[in-house]
Amino acid sequence: xxxxxxxGVERQAIIDLDALRHNVQHIADIARPARIMAVVKADGYGHxxxxxxxxxxxxxxxxxxxxxxxEALELRAAGLEVPILAWLHTPSSQFRDAVEAGIDLGVSGxxxxxxxxxxxxxxxxxxxxxxxxxxxxxxxxxPEKWEELVSSxxxxxxxxxxxxxxxxxxxxVADEPEREETDLQIDRFREAVAVAEDAGVDxxxxxxxxxxxxxxxxxxxxxxxxxxxxxxxxxxFAGQKPVELGLRPVMTLKATVAGCKEVxxxxxxxxxLRYTTTEPTTLALVPLGYxxxxxxxxxxxxxxxxxxxxxxxxRIAMDQLxxxxxxxxxxxxxxxxxAVLFGSGGEDPGADDWAxxxxxxxxxxxxxxxxxxxxxxxxGPA
Ligand SMILES: *Cc1c(COP(=O)(O)O)cnc(C)c1O
Numbered sequence: 001x002x003x004x005x006x007x008g009v010e011r012q013a014i015i016d017l018d019a020l021r022h023n024v025q026h027i028a029d030i031a032r033p034a035r036i037m038a039v040v041k042a043d044g045y046g047h048x049x050x051x052x053x054x055x056x057x058x059x060x061x062x063x064x065x066x067x068x069x070x071e072a073l074e075l076r077a078a079g080l081e082v083p084i085l086a087w088l089h090t091p092s093s094q095f096r097d098a099v100e101a102g103i104d105l106g107v108s109g110x111x112x113x114x115x116x117x118x119x120x121x122x123x124x125x126x127x128x129x130x131x132x133x134x135x136x137x138x139x140x141x142x143p144e145k146w147e148e149l150v151s152s153x154x155x156x157x158x159x160x161x162x163x164x165x166x167x168x169x170x171x172x173v174a175d176e177p178e179r180e181e182t183d184l185q186i187d188r189f190r191e192a193v194a195v196a197e198d199a200g201v202d203x204x205x206x207x208x209x210x211x212x213x214x215x216x217x218x219x220x221x222x223x224x225x226x227x228x229x230x231x232x233x234x235x236x237f238a239g240q241k242p243v244e245l246g247l248r249p250v251m252t253l254k255a256t257v258a259g260c261k262e263v264x265x266x267x268x269x270x271x272x273l274r275y276t277t278t279e280p281t282t283l284a285l286v287p288l289g290y291x292x293x294x295x296x297x298x299x300x301x302x303x304x305x306x307x308x309x310x311x312x313x314x315r316i317a318m319d320q321l322x323x324x325x326x327x328x329x330x331x332x333x334x335x336x337x338x339a340v341l342f343g344s345g346g347e348d349p350g351a352d353d354w355a356x357x358x359x360x361x362x363x364x365x366x367x368x369x370x371x372x373x374x375x376x377x378x379x380g381p382a
Contacts, residue, residue: 011255011288013369015047016344017055018379019248023231024059026246031214034221037063037085037207039228041071046366047232047251048375050078055380056231057082065226069093072103085129088139099126104165106131108139109149119161128153129166132192134185136172146192150199166205167196174213175236186220212236215245233344234351234362242350249350251366252343257305258320259285260333269322270314282325286339289319293369294341298358302349304340309349
């Protein structure tokens with residue numbers, strides 16, 4: 001990391017696509033023979049959906065997954081041709097556009113009639129993945145209604161209006177490998193698959209594993225694993241770092257220091273004056289705030305300036321935060337130097353450190369980095 005400012009680069013999220021490709025390949029080795037669905041919802045967990053999807057496919061991901069149809073359409077429009085599954089719909093979703101673009105649709109119940117109506121209109125069969133709720137309690141068909149859902153899907157398949165491509169479910173506690181609910185969910189999933197197969201479903205893919213299950217439960221891999229946070233190089237397990245899992249963090253968040261000044265003891269800092277210097281010291285001003293996705297609720301998040309790790313002091317504002325350099329007289333001002341909040345280097349703090357400071361999870365830290373922070377891509381696109 002250099003301390004020389006680059007013109008025009010005031011704040012940036014550097015997205016290392018080589019790291020992403022490494023993560024996809026590493027997880028593919030673990031999951032094989034199951035294939036990888038790279039989950040790039042929410043703008044690729046804040047990393048940029050299209051470039052990350054492209055890099056994931058280059059590295060061997062056979063499928064893409066997103067929550068919304070709109071997200072899937074964006075990937076198709078960008079020229080991604082692999083199967084793309086979208087699983088979270090409302091009665092206002094663009095089912096017709098999805099069927100027309102050949103998007104695979106998750107169906108938990110009510111969606112079926114919307115999908116079938118779109119297929120009928122277009123005279124083109126929809127590609128459907130039936131979702132069973134094995135215990136998470138979000139969407140997914142309740143077990144009592146599963147037979148009914150499967151049989152109406154099969155009727156429509158016989159009419160030529162859809163093809164049941166997949167059967168899937170989602171885990172609730174796979175990030176806590178010691179919990180037994182995961183065993184129960186796998187049992188229920190096997191039962192649901194058996195019921196569907198008895199009813200004539202011949203699915204290409206059965207899938208339930210997210211990143212933590214992919215890494216900790218080989219018995220959950222089935223034909224396909226849906227991996228999100230892992231491809232971005234973050235650990236899904238509390239207390240386990242990416243490097244221990246063979247993963248490389250993809251995002252580095254940094255900014256150019258906007259101010260540096262000496263202050264006396266007793267100087268209050270930022271809104272609410274919740275921090276007061278106890279000694280004469282130097283404060284650095286970093287132009288990233290909660291509008292950029294740095295959580296206001298965080299307490300003492302880490303910032304690296306000039307190779308040394310400091311903590312944020314005082315309230316994080318909309319556009320800026322302050323770091324106490326704990327030095328009365330610096331040899332030189334750090335104005336224009338780089339301030340790294342989290343990154344991929346060994347010595348850099350991680351998104352996990354910010355998650356701890358904000359009492360949240362690393363997923364939320366990266367997913368909320370704001371639109372005002374330009375994403376700068378390294379290592380591609382090929
Ligand atoms: C977000 C999501 C995933 C990916 O989860 P990770 O823990 O990030 O791997 C997989 N499946 C579904 C249904 C999801 O919503």
